[in-house]
Amino acid sequence: MKFEAVTIKHIAMELGLSTSTVSRALRDSHEISQATKKIVLDHAQKVGFKPNRIAQSLKERKSLSIGVIVCEIANSFFSQVINGIDSVAYEHGYNVIIAQSMESAERELMNLEYLTSSSIDGLIISVSTETKNFSYLKKLHERGLPIVFVDRVIDDIETHKVIADNYRGAYKATKHLVERGYKKIAILSNNSGLSISQERLEGYRDALKDANIPLRENMIAYCDHGGMIYSEIESAMKMLLKQRVKPDAVFAGSDKITTGCLRFMKQKNIRTPQDLALIGFSNTDLTELLNPPLSVIKQPAFEMGQASASLLLSLIESKKPQNKFETRIQSTELLIRKST
């Protein structure tokens, strides 16, 4: 079953004109008389003509659509980022094609192959926790595919990048814990390979150092799948809690980890913040309704999406190959509530 669309050819036939004339009339070319233009436009309007974007894409060698790969849509941070991307793309007449890696390198690669088979003009990607091999991405980039990294970036590939100020965010969060009198501050980090993890860990380290609190390596735990599977949060927390010196506060490195951590504490009847304080990166707008209301570091997700989209569009629409790239660092917000 298919959708029979009216084409330029039909209009040409019905009006006794050539396709070139119709095309030009529709594109308001100076080579066509006002009279003819009016006839064509009116008729096109009447029969509901819509140019076939596929044909245009083939001819113009661009698809007017951009691909977005994130780990998961059902994650407040990424859905807000997508929102931002969408708003900019839409304004410029671009489609957004979204793919989810689900934190799997394999799915990410498949998405990548899929999106790039000549059907996208550019790509915005936040790499999965699993991704270790960036050669395919690199090859695409070398072959000229415009790419913008958002949130989780790769140093190896030189292009525009948009990130939150993870270092300062983590620093502020840790400093806040210190100021509240916590001394044994653990960090529940995302996968250690991720840029965001490293930056956040660095902020945590420096904040402790500046407060003259010695860093204990066993206060650092990792969730290799970014908290995608609850059990990894569970075991990481168990590990932290069975140390000789138990932590009195936890700093969680991602949205999923933060809420997962709270879930764990609820299950184990660990009171927050009396037994264990909690702060973490999170973008859900429900954090203040939680029990207890969570102190969080919030990223400007929507704005990050907007920024990455406009950077990507500038890459796509620039005639010459670009060689000056920027990394936009957008500041985070520390929201202090009851959990610390």
Next chain:
Amino acid sequence: MKFEAVTIKHIAMELGLSTSTVSRALRDSHEISQATKKIVLDHAQKVGFKPNRIAQSLKERKSLSIGVIVCEIANSFFSQVINGIDSVAYEHGYNVIIAQSMESAERELMNLEYLTSSSIDGLIISVSTETKNFSYLKKLHERGLPIVFVDRVIDDIETHKVIADNYRGAYKATKHLVERGYKKIAILSNNSGLSISQERLEGYRDALKDANIPLRENMIAYCDHGGMIYSEIESAMKMLLKQRVKPDAVFAGSDKITTGCLRFMKQKNIRTPQDLALIGFSNTDLTELLNPPLSVIKQPAFEMGQASASLLLSLIESKKPQNKFETRIQSTELLIRKST
């Protein structure tokens, strides 16, 4: 700046073959000798040939992509639905193009025009709260565009529909409130024009009737934008609470309204459930971590997405125009927690 892809023509040239031979070899046609096939395949592999999907689409008159219009991605219910759609579409080699109406009829129409300019093979839509005029959608459907409605459906258009069992969900929720001893049960409904609102209201009505509790019209309030703007929840709640007979429980008709309601109660220092009980439709996985843990009716969002995608694909891939359509009603789950 563009991405120079290798085409079938390049391969043909380099191998001294015709494009037809190359094409056929790649598609494993029986008309090509094994030897030639191997040569072509190896060379294609070497140069990283990927067929141009745009050209294929033009030729085959299908784009292998489906459009999805929802009000907002950053909404747990819809992001889960999209997840389900994505999983099925992906398996069948289809792209998913997502557009957000933001509950605006105007944006919805623009998205519709945009997606359907020959670039999607089918559409899954959950109409916006604002949409009153379905003529454009109807025209598209009549012209043969396969459409599946999910969640918010339109009776006028005969096609596959996937909904949650809103009636029974609302009935169960209301009955639960009754069983807990609440007598003055208010409902904070979504826009009255929406199918889901009507079904949920019906369930609420019947549950009250079956419990011999008289229905008070002033216990019914509407949020015309589905809670998209907080102030409408606020004023609806204020209206309910300034009645002579104040409600002792509220049943909220959507995810945004449910959490918005809780937010309102927090702000006004209304204790839950002591002062006012709360139950509502919601799909966020944070409800049990809220204060208090919320009793909710949860919809099988992921499964609804899967169902709508497979129904859509069956429409797209069926040769003949379909005339037998089904409405899949998927059951909801009542999760009882502390708020009631």
Next chain:
DNA sequence: GTATTTACCGGGAACGATTGCGTAAATAAA
């Protein structure tokens, strides 16, 4: 009255992949 410009429009070749048809060579059947 001829030359040149302008205004308008049609023909046809792309874009990349697919496919019906035609045909040479190779093989089988007569």
Next chain:
DNA sequence: TTTATTTACGCAATCGTTCCCGGTAAATAC
């Protein structure tokens, strides 16, 4: 050896648009 059949490939049209060449008439210039 002749005819029929199969094998293996090329030619060219097609999908819907766009755009480079032209071409023809009228309008203007010389």
